[in-house]
Amino acid sequence: MLLVQLATAIPFVVPRDPREDPATWTAYLVTVLGNLPLVWRRRAPVLMLFAVVAAGSVYQLALDGPGQPLPYTGLICLYTIALHCPERVRLVMGGVAVVIIVISVALNTRTARELLFTLFVFAAAYALGRLQATRQAYTAAVEDRAAQLERANRIEAEQAAVRERARIAREMHDVLSHAVSIMIVQAEAGPVAVRSAPARAEAAFEAIAETGRDAMAQLRTMLGVLRTQEAAPRAPQPGIAALPALLDRVRASGPRVSYARTGEVRELPAALEATVHRVVQEALTNVVKHAGAGAVDVRLDYGSAALTVTVADDGRGPGGVPSGAPAGGHGLIGVRERAAAHGGTAWTGPGPDGTGFVVRVDLVTSPLEVGT
CATH class of the missing domain: 3.30.565.10 (Histidine kinase-like ATPase, C-terminal domain)
Structure with a gap:
């Protein structure tokens, strides 16, 4: 609004032809009142247009003020209607704007040149309003899609974290449960074997140590992956080829x-x-x-x-x-x-x-x- 007020004030500041009547404060005040409705242009664009037309009619018919090179307020009104109003309102107000333009030209110069120029300028303002509305709708759609994608990525990351925690829990359970069970069985048999079969007791203690070392190696690998943020080298998990060694440890327990x-x-x-x-x-x-x-x-x-x-x-x-x-x-x-x-x-x-x-x-x- 301040920019429009500055533009409409220029004709009152620039010296007029001495043959014309000087610009009056009344004419300037009516110009200011005609710009004031722009404050509510987003809330009530249709009422703003009628208020601007009323102020312009008073200025044109009752006062002899300096003319404006462009109808700034009218252009902004039509731009705002094209930007914010639904289609039915836009079509109705577009027809009203054409009628107002025809009447205004008829009361002014009555020339086809002015009529065509005015229609072109107001059509350009309307087109800019629709272009901006399309741009805003596209931007909103892109932002909404980006927000949905971000939510989907966050959900996927959370689900991946849950799956990874479950996988690590299974791995740690399998490693610890097996190792501890074997060690408990061997440890319980050890004291008895010490008295009756020292060689068997020695084998039991060796099995305990071997099982503990294997469990520690596997746990160290898992914890090493968890502690580093970079891609740590991962030792291959035991497969079918490692089953005979697993079965030997179980055989040693009984x-x-x-x-x-x-x-x-x-x-x-x-x-x-x-x-x-x-x-x-x-x-x-x-x-x-x-x-x-x-x-x-x-x-x-x-x-x-x-x-x-x-x-x-x-x-x-x-x-x-x-x-x-x-x-x-x-x-x-x-x-x-x-x-x-x-x-x-x-x-x-x-x-x-x-x-x-x-x-x-x-x-x-x-x-x-x-x-x-």
């Missing part, structure tokens, strides 16, 4: 462990092999902790597009878990989660004759992996 692989034995993706290792590890940990089994059978059955992992023991079974021992704890939940991550399923229950306990996991392998 039960007889058999191991067999059937079907077309082939190399599998590292993530899938790590899942197989962790599933067998968790099943054997439960055998050592709860089953009191004398024998355990571990089988890997390779199919054309699937791998079945079975760990069966001859122990107490699901109904014979000692009091105070957690049934169906985090370990078996982790087994099911690992199977689901590879599109597979997990089943646990008693053996075929109702005795012992069986863990069976079916994992999906890609057909592209066959023969590799």
Whole structure:
């Protein structure tokens, strides 16, 4: 508004032709009143247009003030209507503006030149208003899309963090649960073996040390990845090739462990092999902790597009878990989660004759992996 007021005040400041009457304060005051409605142009653009037309009519008909090179207030009115008003209001007020322009020209010079120039100027103001409205709508749409994308990225990051925490929790549970179970069994057998079979006691203590060192190495690798913000070198997770060493540690704790692989034995993706290792590890940990089994059978059955992992023991079974021992704890939940991550399923229950306990996991392998 201040810029418009400055522009409309220029004709009152510039000296007029001596043959014309001098500009009066009344004419200047009417000009100021005609600019005042611009303060409410965003709140009531239609009323503003009528107020500007009324002030302009008073100035044109009742006063002999200096003319303006451009109808500043009228142009701003039409620009604001084109920018803020709905389509029906814009069309109606556009027609009203054309009528006002025709009447104004008829009362002034009555020339086609003035009529065409005025229509062109007001059409340009209307077009600029619509262009600005389109630009604002586009900017708002882009900002909204960016906000939605940011929310989606934040949700995805939170979900990824939850998945990573769950993965780390499973890894730490598997490592610690297995290692601690083996060490407890060996430590409990150690004092008895010291008195009756010193060589067996020495082997038990060596198994405790080896199990502890292996657990510490795996935990150190995981913690090293967590502590650094850069991409730390990651040692490969134990896979199917590491199963014999795992079975040897379990054999050292007491039960007889058999191991067999059937079907077309082939190399599998590292993530899938790590899942197989962790599933067998968790099943054997439960055998050592709860089953009191004398024998355990571990089988890997390779199919054309699937791998079945079975760990069966001859122990107490699901109904014979000692009091105070957690049934169906985090370990078996982790087994099911690992199977689901590879599109597979997990089943646990008693053996075929109702005795012992069986863990069976079916994992999906890609057909592209066959023969590799």
